Amino acid sequence: MNNEKLTLEQVLSMDLPNIILYAAPVMIILVALEWIISFYKKKDYYDGKDTFAATTIGIVNVAISASIKLITFGIILFFYNLVPWRIPDTWWSFILCLVWIDFWRYWAHRIAHENRFWWATHVTHHSSEKYNWSVSFRLGWTQHIKIVFFIPVALSGFHPVVFFICHQIEVLYQFWIHTEYIRKLPKPIEYIFTTPSHHRVHHARNDKYLDKNYGSTFIIWDRIFGTFQPEEEQADYGITRPVKSYNPVYLCFHEWMDIIKDIRNSKSLKEVYAMTFVRPSRLEEKRKSFRDK
Structure with a gap:
């Protein structure tokens, strides 16, 4: 070959x-x-x-x-x-x-x-x-x-x-x-x-x-x-934290902006890592856990 x-x-x-x-x-x-x-x-x-x-x-x-x-x-x-x-x-x-x-x-x-x-x-x-x-x-x-x-x-x-x-x-x-x-x-x-x-x-x-x-x-x-789900009820489209904007630039970068903001507000490397790589569905839970410490 x-x-x-x-x-x-x-x-x-x-x-x-x-x-x-x-x-x-x-x-x-x-x-x-x-x-x-x-x-x-x-x-x-x-x-x-x-x-x-x-x-x-x-x-x-x-x-x-x-x-x-x-x-x-x-x-x-x-x-x-x-x-x-x-x-x-x-x-x-x-x-x-x-x-x-x-x-x-x-x-x-x-x-x-x-x-x-x-x-x-x-x-x-x-x-x-x-x-x-x-x-x-x-x-x-x-x-x-x-x-x-x-x-x-x-x-x-x-x-x-x-x-x-x-x-x-x-x-x-x-x-x-x-x-x-x-x-x-x-x-x-x-x-x-x-x-x-x-x-x-x-x-x-x-x-x-x-x-x-x-x-x-x-x-x-x-x-x-194990990630399959058949369509049953009518879908409600969008993300769990809605973005009320039609600005293409903002739509492409808003999450990056939020990540940078969270990194700046972090008080340890552990928090920086968590805020960058956390599962999105657990973001608020993670934020709260660091605020409560």
Whole structure:
């Protein structure tokens, strides 16, 4: 098997397809159609300011992705070149890579809900109290540091081109599951794949729905690791500490600002650590415990 090392120039010269960029016009058209249908049916699924904020966040995210392309490629390529083995570039390597990426996306997503530092990169996506296709655009501008969770994929020997194509497919998959209009699908699909029904649960702040259904493309990881919750009652969307703002910058950085504020008010290194890495759902409890000491 060819284990020749690749250079960044070689990877970039392969003219990788930007699937997300090609899909963007279709997604925008679908958002507009869903908005029009919601207006016609008098459904309270959209809010103009909320959608504008989500779209702005999404556009800036595309720009950030483009600007750090060399860094992202360089990280994956560095770890790919560290190992002596290679997975052949065949049709099945794409399927295998997709599943492997999805496994790590599950854990990256779960950690982003269970650790405040990583929650700060993800909270933007959950702060909307609406649930529609435009919400899929709301991805925090600091989310790109989560590339570290995908180093095991590079170390597995998947060609960087295979990695980036599969990762784009994974990201695109998230679009269609952000809607109220697609209800429960046939059981075999609901059992294996993440569906709108599963993801509505994930975006809800109902007590029984909190920190459930982290699956990206496949819901099987939640079933295996005990975080699965079927959709039962109507979801109440948003976060437990609502953010009353439509400012894209504030929506992307408010949690980081709160972390810095808590660090400044901390009276020990132990408190600094706790305020930075506490589980978000236990933040108030932790704050109280340090105040009472």
